[in-house]
Amino acid sequence: MDHCPENTHSRSTARCGLDSDRSLGIPIRLLALSGRFALFLLFVETSAVAAPLAVVNPGFEAQVHAPNSFTGLPLTGWLPYNDANVTGEFVGTLNATATTYFPSGAPEGANVAIAFMDAAGTADVEFGIEQTLAATLQPDTLYTLDVEVGNIASGTTGTIFYDLDGYNGYRIELRAGANVLAMDDDTLSIAEGTFGTSTVVFDSTGVDPGLIGSPLTIRLVHLNRIDPAFPGAHREIDFDDVRLDAVAAPSPVPLLGIGAALLLCAALSGVTLFASRRREMSAILPGSGF
Numbered sequence: 001m002d003h004c005p006e007n008t009h010s011r012s013t014a015r016c017g018l019d020s021d022r023s024l025g026i027p028i029r030l031l032a033l034s035g036r037f038a039l040f041l042l043f044v045e046t047s048a049v050a051a052p053l054a055v056v057n058p059g060f061e062a063q064v065h066a067p068n069s070f071t072g073l074p075l076t077g078w079l080p081y082n083d084a085n086v087t088g089e090f091v092g093t094l095n096a097t098a099t100t101y102f103p104s105g106a107p108e109g110a111n112v113a114i115a116f117m118d119a120a121g122t123a124d125v126e127f128g129i130e131q132t133l134a135a136t137l138q139p140d141t142l143y144t145l146d147v148e149v150g151n152i153a154s155g156t157t158g159t160i161f162y163d164l165d166g167y168n169g170y171r172i173e174l175r176a177g178a179n180v181l182a183m184d185d186d187t188l189s190i191a192e193g194t195f196g197t198s199t200v201v202f203d204s205t206g207v208d209p210g211l212i213g214s215p216l217t218i219r220l221v222h223l224n225r226i227d228p229a230f231p232g233a234h235r236e237i238d239f240d241d242v243r244l245d246a247v248a249a250p251s252p253v254p255l256l257g258i259g260a261a262l263l264l265c266a267a268l269s270g271v272t273l274f275a276s277r278r279r280e281m282s283a284i285l286p287g288s289g290f
C-alpha cells in the first residue's frame with residue numbers, strides 16, 4: 001500500500017493504512033499485538049494436521065497372488081455392493097504387475113480391486129464394493145477421501161483374452177449410515193490402461209446432528225455403462241489406494257478474531273488520524289481549542 005511506506009514494525013500496520021511509524025506512538029504496539037494475535041489465530045487455524053482414518057486393506061494387498069492373476073471375493077475388509085442385482089459380474093483383485101491391463105502396474109503395491117462385468121451380463125446396473133469403518137462421523141470435521149480409479153485396458157491372462165476396450169464409469173461415495181455425505185460421480189476422464197485420483201471432500205460443520213456418531217462407509221461403484229464405441233467389450237472399473245483423512249474444520253471463531261483485530265486496527269487508525277489532525281489544527285489556529 002503506497003500510504004503505508006517503509007513500515008518495519010509490523011505487517012499488520014500496512015493493513016491499518018497508517019501513515020508512518022512516527023504517527024503511531026503507543027498505538028503501534030497495540031496494533032502490532034493485534035496483528036500478531038490475528039496471525040496467531042491464522043496459525044492456529046491452518047496448523048491442524050490431517051490424521052488418516054483406518055481403512056482395512058486399503059490397497060487390496062491382503063489377498064496375495066501371482067502377477068497377472070485374479071482372485072475373487074471375499075476381499076479382506078470389503079463387502080460386495082449390489083451384486084445380487086447383477087449377473088455376470090466378477091469382483092475381486094487383479095495383480096496388475098507385468099500386464100497390458102495396466103502397463104504401469106498398480107498405483108500402490110501389486111494388486112487393484114476389480115469390478116468386472118461380462119459383455120453378456122447385466123448392463124447399466126451399478127455394483128462394486130464397500131467398507132464400513134470403525135470411525136464414526138464427527139462434528140466440525142473436514143474429511144478428504146482419495147481413491148485411485150482405473151480404466152483397465154484389454155489383455156490376456158493364461159489363455160483367455162479379455163476385451164476391455166472403452167470406459168464404463170465410476171462413483172466414489174463417502175457415506176454415514178444410509179446417507180451419502182459426498183461423492184465423485186464419474187468426474188474424471190481416465191485414459192485406457194491408467195488410473196486417475198478421485199477426491200471426495202466433506203465438511204461436517206452444520207450437518208444434521210442425527211448423523212453425528214454414524215459409522216462412515218466408503219463405497220466404490222462401477223456404473224457398468226456400455227461404452228457406445230465398444231458395445232461388445234466386457235465392462236470393468238478398478239480401484240486402489242483408498243485413503244481417508246480427517247482434520248478439524250476451519251472454525252468461524254478464529255475468523256471472528258481476525259475480523260476483530262482488523263476492526264481494532266481500523267479504530268486505532270482513526271484515533272491516530274484524529275490526534276494528528278488535532279495537532280495540525282492546533283499549529284494553524286493556536287488558542288482555537290484544538
Ligand SMILES: [Ca+2]
Pocket residue numbers: 059060061106107108109110111112240241
Ligand atoms: Ca494396491
Ligand SMILES: [Ca+2]
Pocket residue numbers: 083084085086087088089
Ligand atoms: Ca450377482
Ligand SMILES: [Ca+2]
Pocket residue numbers: 151152153154164165166167192193
Ligand atoms: Ca477399458
